Amino acid sequence: MKTKLKDIAEVIRSKNAGPYELTFDIIFKDWDTYQTACDKKIINEEIIAKLYHIPVEDVINIIEFKPAKAIKATIVRPMASGELGETDVYGAQQHAPLVDLEVEL
Numbered sequence: 001m002k003t004k005l006k007d008i009a010e011v012i013r014s015k016n017a018g019p020y021e022l023t024f025d026i027i028f029k030d031w032d033t034y035q036t037a038c039d040k041k042i043i044n045e046e047i048i049a050k051l052y053h054i055p056v057e058d059v060i061n062i063i064e065f066k067p068a069k070a071i072k073a074t075i076v077r078p079m080a081s082g083e084l085g086e087t088d089v090y091g092a093q094q095h096a097p098l099v100d101l102e103v104e105l
Contacts (some may be wrong), residue, residue: 005101008033010069016093017074019081021060024048027070033105034069042103045069051097054078061100079101 005012011027026043037043043096045059058076065072079086088094 002102002104003100004008004099006099008037008103010094010096010103014093016077016081016091020077022075022094024073024075024095025070026036026065026072026098027068029069031069034066035050036105037071037103038064040103040105041071047075047094047101048075052078 001041003025008029009026010029011025014022014024017023028037031088042060045056047063048059049052049056054073054075060074060076061072062072063072063074077091081089081091
C-alpha cells in the first residue's frame with residue numbers, strides 16, 4: 001500500500017548539521033510504522049539523492065534512531081550556510097521534498 005510520508009510521520013523537519021551539512025528528521029507516529037519503515041528501508045541513500053538532486057555519494061548517512069521512532073538522513077549541503085546566494089541559513093526549509101514522498105509500506 002502506497003502512502004505519503006506526511007501521513008505516517010508525526011514530524012518531518014530539516015536543520016543544519018554544521019555549515020556544510022543538512023540533516024532531515026522523520027519521526028513516526030507509532031512504533032509499528034517506524035519498524036516497518038526501517039525493515040523496508042523506505043528512506044535510503046538512493047531516495048534521498050533523487051529527492052534532492054544530488055549524487056548518492058553526497059548522502060552522508062541514514063540513521064535509524066529507535067529511542068525517538070526516527071530516521072535521520074544527513075547530506076552534504078549544496079551551498080554552505082550563509083554563502084552568497086544561499087536562501088536558507090538555518091536549513092529549516094529543506095524538508096519539503098520529503099513531505100509528499102510516496103512510500104510503500
